[in-house]
Amino acid sequence: MDILPILATLRRHKIIIWLLMLEIALSCAIVCNGVYLIVQRIQRMDMPSGVAEHELVQIQQAPITLPPDRYARAKGDLAALQQIPGVEAVGMTNQVPFGGSSSNGNVMLVPTQPHPTLNAATYFGENLLPAFGLRLVSGRALANDDYANADTVLKSLADGSGEGFPMPTIISQALATRLWPQQNPLGKLLWLAPKANFRVVGVVATLARANAYHTATAQYSMIIPLHMGADKDQSYLIRTRPDERQRVLAAAATVLKRADPARVITHARTYDEIRSDYFQDDRAMAGMLVSVIVAVLLVTGLGIVGLASFWVAQRRKQIGIRRALGATRSDILRYFQTENFLIVTFGIVLGMVLAYGLSLWLMARYELPRLPLSYLPAGAIALWLIGQAAVLGPALRAAAVPPVVATRSV
């Protein structure tokens, strides 16, 4: 195929070609970065929680009048919930992975260090390993005599006596690897305050934070054996069979209301709902990105159809002359296809530069990672396909122009 005559023709339509190239370049930049953003969101939505997601339900209550002994109340509630048929395990927690409302602590490896090493989620509560369905990879689970009452610990911290410390703790594998790379974390000490230290007795495979903003730190979690007592910030966890969840939730609400009619059930939801709620903005963003990419490609494609149709109409006579001089239909068809390929290619080259620039700008402004180079060919292929698909109709119409047109005047 002769490219030079096509280039010579294109030179005569400089402005239109530039406009089309710019449009393609911009589409290419938007598509490359957009697809990358979608992939990031999807990866975020796939973030593991570490809990038995399809078996877990959460129920949260708030007393209207405070119970005389919140620890006794919690114990009573847990015992009552355990009696519900179909319940495999019950527990109590101050937060759930991806639950939003979080409790975190600054972890230090030496009590005197000027800056904390990192920030980790601090899970408090009863029976968390079986209730969440966490997988213990080394060490031991927490036992009854590991527990202390929250008041006692807060008091010990407030008066600076440090009584009751070090307490045992179970940490996530990610936290263990980050704090003590290549070492056995069991038996190691860490500090949350100068007087509050904890000895690692076990490691669980995965446990995500309640507010996992950054993928890198999302899995830094520790479990501390504190009796928190029943209050409205704590919630009960129930593990059951997936198909029993709704029934168990309803039964749990009844059981809790029976134990104290003057209380309000503030949340009763399955873990699947919790995850879905937490990532709703990411899902919406991914949906929006998909629509924008489709719309951009559609508009660009229709634009190409429009322009190509014009050119075909404009060049009817020339096409007729070429046909009269012996060009075959497929020559004409290929002419328009090659022309489109060239324009799109120029646009894509420009678009690559633009895509990369856009990615740098996004990095600076939104702390997004750099666009991997492998996304650039993907964008290019998409636009080539769109271009060829868009030009096919007009090109076929051009190929259908009969040679006799050459002999007609306008």
Added chain:
Amino acid sequence: MFAYYLDLALHSLKRNKVLTALMVLAIAVGIGASMTTFTVLHVLSGDPLPGKSGKLYYPQIDPQDVRGMMPGTLPPEQVTLIDGMNLLRAKHADRQALMFGGAVPIRPDSSALDPFYVEARFTSADFFAMFDAPFLYGRGWTGADDDARARDVVITRKLDDKLFNGADSVGHTMQIGDNTFRIVGVLDDWRPNPHFYDLNTGSYNYFEQVFLPLQTALELHFEHNGSNDCWGNGAGGAGGVYPSAPCVWLQFWVELDNPAKAAAYKQFLIHYSEEQKALGRFQRAPNVRLDNLMQWLDYNGVVPSDVRLQAWLAFGFLLVCLLNTVGLMLAKFLRRSGELSVRRALGASRRALFAQLLTESGVIGIAGGAGGLMLAMLGLWMVRHRPSDYAALAHLDPAMLLVTFALAIGASLLAGMLPAWRACNVAPALQLKSN
């Protein structure tokens, strides 16, 4: 003349229906998408208290210990209870309010209603006057009530509707947990967005229904909702136990009528920090900030970054649509060189042709704008049905409505400018001859 151009434009547009539809659609979709996202951005970055926000300031001081101190470290974003009470009692500003958020259990008198929890704000007397909170009935409590730990409460119209069927409930009592409170005021609908005075409870669409004196809440150990930051051996609270002394967990706002007073208040904060350091309570050199309301919102980055990203994305899309329309118009206008040359040869000036072609692109702009407006309304309707906390705020306001049309017509005129200019510069004789 304009009517004639309009006639010509419509005639020409009708000749190429598919192409016209394509151009109108491209503009409409581009405008619709950008207006949807810009409106959301505009609503979310709005001023919650227009006219008043410039006088409201959020003082920050640094009571943390020396560990972890680095040059340039920013002071904490809230205050400790001790500092909050000190600054409140100093009364160094025109008005000041100390506060924290929580939730309280309401026990309705009527047995038809189950007990329920509502969001509450525990604050001091100046709160209502400072933030221009409108009273439907009654008024706020006084500074003396603050110190007397009065069992006074201000409720919202919504709660008044629920508990008293909208009647003037001032003077009535209500049960909060085990305590009896006297209603002193009912607030009319008041929904500052974002929830600027405490951003820890969620920035948008968070509204308290009960307001009562801070010292009363502290005495009754009403539960605290929000964030706390501790240092040293400080520990956040649990249940009715409040965060310990080395924790910041309250918000403190001041009203300062002019910039000179603001400068003086900043000096006062430095002086206060030095004084506390001399007393041994503070360990760090004075580290203070004093933002006004809008600066404070900006400092906290309340507008979700996704919303900004969406606005940019839609803008990029609009650019693609406009380039597309310019290209199509150029092709179309150039193809009409013959017709235009005839008109020039018959005596039409270049300016007349230019006006004629711009009329044509203007018509496309108006049609595109109308389409864009409908799409924007559809887009906003879709945003409102999303579960985000700001979703309910996404409404088109008159300003954005005007912007929509201005943008659509401006964009299409701009898009028509280059093609029209090119088409007008065709030498008529040459063009006529070639035909």
